[in-house]
Amino acid sequence: MSRADGGDAARYTRDELIAELGLTPEYAEKVWNAFGFARRSTPDKIFTDADVAALRLFADSESTMPEEAQVATARAIGQTMSRLAEWQADQLRELDRNPEVPWSLDQMSGALGQIQQLIWRRHLAIALEHGVERETDExxxxxxxxxxxxxxxxxxxxxxxxxxxxxxxxxxxxxxxxxxxxxxxxxxxxxxxxxxxxxxxxxxxxxxxxxxxxxxxxxxxxxxxxxxxxxxxxxxxxxxxxxxxxxxxxxxxxxxxxxxxxxxxxxxxxxxxxxxxxxxxxxxxxxxxxxxxxxxxxxxxxxxx
CATH class of the missing domain: 3.30.70.1230 (Nucleotide cyclase, GGDEF domain)
Incomplete structure (x- = not known):
């Protein structure tokens, strides 16, 4: 069974995730595409219980965040992560070709994912602590x-x-x-x-x-x-x-x-x-x-x- 970056076992395919969250196929496809992924199903189990919990919070925000805003948020996250991942993949492949680098691709990508989470959490904490209070219309x-x-x-x-x-x-x-x-x-x-x-x-x-x-x-x-x-x-x-x-x-x-x-x-x-x-x-x-x-x-x- 595959493992997610956070160490939880991946238990759900994309369709099983949609069913677990109780989403309509139309909405799920729209968000999935906004995240930057092709509109097709996969038999691979790629989602963990932690993923389900996080995405449930996102999906349940419909009462306070209109669907258009949810899709826009998903698109912003997808575009940012896609550009970052492409750059990181190039860097990791270059390191992997270097015979003097002792680590495998899995080791380097795992470490990079952990560092990325650490840096993101710190930036988010700083933004929440020191960010400017804005009006509701942003x-x-x-x-x-x-x-x-x-x-x-x-x-x-x-x-x-x-x-x-x-x-x-x-x-x-x-x-x-x-x-x-x-x-x-x-x-x-x-x-x-x-x-x-x-x-x-x-x-x-x-x-x-x-x-x-x-x-x-x-x-x-x-x-x-x-x-x-x-x-x-x-x-x-x-x-x-x-x-x-x-x-x-x-x-x-x-x-x-x-x-x-x-x-x-x-x-x-x-x-x-x-x-x-x-x-x-x-x-x-x-x-x-x-x-x-x-x-x-x-x-x-x-x-x-």
Missing amino acids: RLDLVVGFADIVGYTSLSRRIALDELEKLLESFEEDTFEIVAANGGHVVKTLGDAVMFTFNDPGAAAATTVALHGLSETERIPQLRAGLARGRVLSRLGDVFGEPVNIAARLAGSARPGTTLVDEMMGESLSDDDRFYLKSVPTLSVRGYKRLKARALETNRHLDDT
Whole structure:
């Protein structure tokens, strides 16, 4: 009999699980597909009693969570886990081909699963303890930031793939570290760009200053960044709304090594003597014909006062 990662014996096929939970086949297929699996049955016993208990709680949430929200939650989990699993499988296969690695694939995948649970539990505890209380409609007043590598497209054509991989790894590692150290949250990375959010405008501004400092070494080319503040919709780990669009447009319009901020962000920083806001011409970008912005700079005279 197969064993699940948690050590419980797998006792249920997919159809037996559906019957045990009392789900309609139509709903079960919809959720199964949202998790990222093909709509076909399997004779394999792949579910444990612990799986049944967890999925029962999910299925019984229909009275407080509409079916559409349940399916959307399943899709977010499925997409995230699928991308993570594909990357992990590549890494594990590479390790398995190395004759100097003493562990089997099963040993490495088991250890990786345990570590993944540990890290997830810790991140969840931190989010529950320090997360921002939000309204029921999940709208928040946040600073949204984008930073990307200047000239990435042409650069990617000139350098070898292994060099490109090292560049992106350095960019992702360093930006995550800086955003987290300043109390922000990385929403996602988009290859040569990172999107992040902050509750504190000053911390967001300090973060972009630190991000530009990465280019002082040869590891990462110059960056450009954009910051916008306003009401956003937070949904399934992502954020949506006008500040997201504006921050992206500002980053795309910024000169190498600079940060542009929108009006509301500028007002939020007006009393912060760490920064200086420089006037720039009104921008005409996709979706915004007259976008007012200012360039964010550190206050060079602060140390002289």
